[in-house]
Amino acid sequence: MDIILFNPPRYRNGGHHKFNNALLWLASYLTQRKVKVRVVPLNNEQFEATIQREIATHRPKFAAVSCKWWDTLYSSSYIASLIKKQDPHIVTISGGHTASFFARELVEKTDFDVVVRGDGEEPLYQLVSGGRSINCVFKGDQQALPVRRGYVQKQETLKDICLAENLEDILTDISVLNSYIWTGKGCLERCVYCSGNVWNSKLHFGRAQIIYRPFETVHRDIEILSKFPDGKRITFDFDPQRGPVQTTYYLELFRGLEPKKYNCYFFSWSLPSKELVDALANTFHFVELCLDVQTGSERLRRQLGDRGLMKPFFSDRAIENLLYHINQYENFAVDMSTLMGLPFERDEDVKAIVAFSDYFYDRYPFLRYPYISPMNVEPGSLLMKNPTQYGMVLFRKSFEDFLQFTQRNFERNINCHQPESYEEGLFHPLGAAPIEDYHRGDVFRVYETWKKIQTHIDRRSNERILMRTQKYQEYGLMKVGIKGGIDRGSPRYIEVE
Template sequence: MHGRRVLSPVLLLGAGTGEATCGILYLAGYLRRSGIEAFVRLYDGDQTEDEVARSLEALVARVRPRLVGISLKWFHHIHRALLLARTLREIDPHIRIVVGGNTASYWWRELHAFDCFDHIVLGDGERPLLALCQGDPSPPNCVTRAPDGTPRRLPLEYVQGATNSEDIYYSHFDDIFLSHQDRHAFSGWVAPGKGCGENCLYCGGARGNQKAAFGRAKPFLRSEESVRRDHQEIAHRAWQFRYDFSGSSAEFLQGTWAGVDLSRHSCMYFLWGVARMELIDALAQTFEHVHMVLDIGCFSEQQRHEQMRRGLLKPCASDQQLLEIIDNCRRHKNLDIEVSGIAGLPFASAATLKEEVRLVERVMSLDCGVGYQRLEAQPGALVTEHPARFDMVTEARTFTEFLDYFERREPGEVTVPMLRFRDKALEAAVQRTSEHVEALEWKHSEAKRRVTINGRTRLRNTAPSTLRFKLGDWLGHHRVPAKVAQEQVTVVRSVDGTGLVCAPSVSPRRFTDPTLDQGEDGQILLTTLAAFERPTTVASAVAQLGAKVKLDPQSAREVIDHLVDGRFLQPA
C-alpha cells in the first residue's frame, strides 16, 4: 500500500444479541477478496457485561485483530454497541474501532463524542472499510478525528447503485466464521436490492433518511449476477433463504436462482406493498416450502387508506385485494401466509379498532398467521420526530433518550420505546384491542402447532438434518478448553429450524455451555430421536426409553412432548 500501515486481521461484529445483521458477511467477503484477512462473529448470545467481556477477550486472543468493525444497523442496539467498543478498548487500546450501519450513520455526531470509536462509516461500508484497512488517510464516507479531537467528516463519495455494486456479494464462507455454530446461525438472508422509495411515517429507514444517511435517492436492484453469486455461495450451507425487498420481480429472482437447486430449501419472503402472484408462484415453484409475509401497513382499511392518501404509508393492498391474494395462494400446498400490520398508527378511532379485529379474525379463519405489534418509536421517523402533529407522545426521541432507555433495560429484556396517544381514553382502547388481538394470535398459533398424542399415536423422527462435529470445531476453539475440544456433539435441526446440540460425553462438571444439552440430558434426547427413526407408537418408545436410559413413563412422555413441540417428531 505504498508504505501505508495495513490493518489486518479484521474482526466484524454485530451490535446486538442473536443474528444482529448479515451485512457484516457482505463486508467480510469484500475485504477477503481485497486481501484483508477478515473474520466475523455473526451470532452473539451474551446477556451480561461479564459475558460480553469474556467473549471479546477470547475473540481478540483468537483473531488478534488490528481493526474491529461494529455494525450498528438497528437503533435498539445503541447501548450494546457502546458496551462492545468500551470493552474492546479496555482489552486492547491499540485496536482500531470502527462503527457503521444505519443507526451509526444517523447518529454520527452523537457517537463521535465517545472516544471508544476511532472512525464512523456513513452509508455503504465496503469501500470505506477497505480504505481504512489499507491505511488511506482520506477514506470516503468516514468521520475521523482531527488532531484537536473535533470530527472530520469526509465526503459521502461512495454510494452504491445498480451500476457500481457488482463487486458486492457473499464469498469466503469457509474462511470468515470462527465456529460451525456461528455459520449454522446464519438465517440465509439475501439482499436483492437496497434502499427505499417510500416515506412511511413510522419508519426510520424511509426515503428521506436513506438520502441523508446513505446518499441514495431511490432504491435499486443489485445486478443479477451478484445476487446469483449469493445463492451459489450459501445454497449448500443454509437450509433456508430470506428476502425482504419489494422491488424484486419473478423474472429477476428466477435469473438469480439459475443453476442453483433450491428444491429442498425453505424460503421466507417479507413482501412490502401489493403482492404480485407471478412472484408468489415463482417462489412456490422453486422452494420446498415458502412462508410469505404480506405487509398491509395496518389491519384497518379506513386507517390504511387515510395514511396512503396523506403520503404517509407505502402502497398497500385493500382488504379485497388481500383476500384475493390469499385465495389465489391456496393452489400452492407448500406455501403459508402471515399478514403483518402495525397497531396504534395515527388516525385511530373506535371504528378503526373494530375494523382491525374483524380483518384479523377473517385472516385467521383462512388459516393465515398474523403479525401484529404496536407502533414503536424509531429514530428519525416522522411520527417520532413530530408526535404532536398526530396527537401522540413518544417515549424517546433524542439520542440521549433512546440511550437512557436501553441502558435501563435488564439483560435479556427486548422492549423498545413506544408511541402512544395523548388522549387517554383512545390510548386505553388501542391497548385493549392490541392485547385482545395478541391473545387471538397466540391461540390461533398454538392451535396450528398443537399435536394431540396418546400411547397409540405413531410418530416419526422428521428432522431433516443431523450432523456431527468435534466440540472445539462447533463452539470455536477460542471458547473450548483443550481437554474437551475433541468430544463429539450431534447437531439436529427440525423442519422449522429449531436446533438441538447434544453432547452426551461432555459432563457439566468438566465443561458447560448454555447452548448444549450435555451428559445424560443429551443422551436421552438422542435416544428418543433414535427410537422414532421408523414410525413408532408412543407407548413402544416409552418402553424403549425405560429399558435404555432408565426413564420412568412420565419423564419419557415429557421428553417426547418436548420433541413434538419442537417439530423434531411428527405424526407418521
C-alpha cells in the same frame, strides 16, 4: 489480524441474538482485498470473555461493532468500551443504519473512534488499508460531510460485493448464519414508522433510488450459503413497490434456480402479483410468504396510504383475491404483518384489526395468525423527525434517551420492542403515544390494548399449531428454536423459524 468485526449481543445474558448478515458481505469484501478479517458473533453470556480472548489472541489494529438495529445502540457502544479497556490503541469503528443516524453522538459520547456512514464496504476497506477517508465521522470532527459526495453504491458496482467462498474461515461460529440474502438496496417510500424511508436513506446513505444486485451474484451467494445449516431456506426481504424492476426482477432471478431445491421465505412489502405467487410456488419446495398489510383496518390503511404516510393503499378485497389464488398451492404458508397504534388510529380501527385477522385466519388454513405489533418510535423515522405532524407525542427523542432505554433493557434482558416491564418517560414501552392520550394522561392505552390483543393472538395461533406442525413435517421443515427472521407466537420452540 487487521480487523475483527463483532456482532453485538442484544441482552446481557446473550439471549435473542440476531446476526447481521451484512457482516458477511463486508468481511468478504475485505478478505477479497487481502485484509485479514474475522467475524465474531457475541451470542452468549460469555461474550466479555470472548472479546478478551479474541483481542489477546489476534491483536487486531481495528475492531468494528455492527450497530444496524436501534435496540443494539447501547450494547454496541458497550462492546466498544470493553475493547478500549483491554487495548486503548485499537481503533474502534461502528456502522449500520442506527450508527449512521447517530454518527456524531457515537464518536463524541461513546468509545467509538470512527463511524462509517452509509454503504460500508469501500470506506471500511480504505480505512483499514490506510487509504483515504470516505463517509467517516471521526472523534473531534467539526462537521460530517454529506454521504453522497463520498461513496454510494450503484447498480453497476454491486457486482463487486459478493460472498467469499470460505465463510467458515472468517466466521467464528457458523451456527448463527441465517439464510437472508440481499437482492437490492433503497426505498422511495415514506412510511412514518420506518427508518428505511427515502429521507433517511438519502441523508445517511446518499441514496434516493432503488438498485438491484446482478442475478449471477445472487445465485452464487445462494450456493455459498446453502452449504451451511439452514442455508437451504432462502430469505428475501427486498421488494420495493416503485422503481423500474419490481416483479420482473424476481421472475428472472427464480428462473436461474434449480426448481424445488430450496425453501423460501419471501417478505412482500405489499401485495405480490399472482404471477409472482405462481413463480414462488413453482420454484421453491416450500414457500413462506409474508404480506406487509401494515394495518388490518382498511379505513386506516386507505387514509395513511392516500396521504403518503404508508405504502400505497390496497383493499381487503385485493388481499382476499390473492389468498384465494394461493389456496390452490399446497406448498405455501402465509404470514401477514400489521401494526397497531399507527397515527390517526381510532377505536373502530382497533376493532377492525382483530376482526380482519380472525376473518382471514378462519377462512384460509395456510395463513398463520397475523402478527400485530405495536408501533415504536425508531431513530431515523419520520415519526421521530416530526411527531406533531402525525398527531403523536414522543418520550424518546435524543441519542441519550435511546442509549438509556437500550441500556436498561440490555442489563435486565428485556425486549426493547415489547417490554414486559416499563415505566413512564423515556422508558415508555413504545416511546410514543397519540396526543389525545397524552392530554388525557392515558399514555399506555395503546400498549395495554395491544397486550390484550396479543393474548387473543397467542390463543388463536395455538389452535392450529398441530395442523401446521404436520405440514412442516411433511415438507421436512421442523427445527428447534428460533434464529433470525421473525419470531412466531408461542409455543415458539416447535414453530418453524
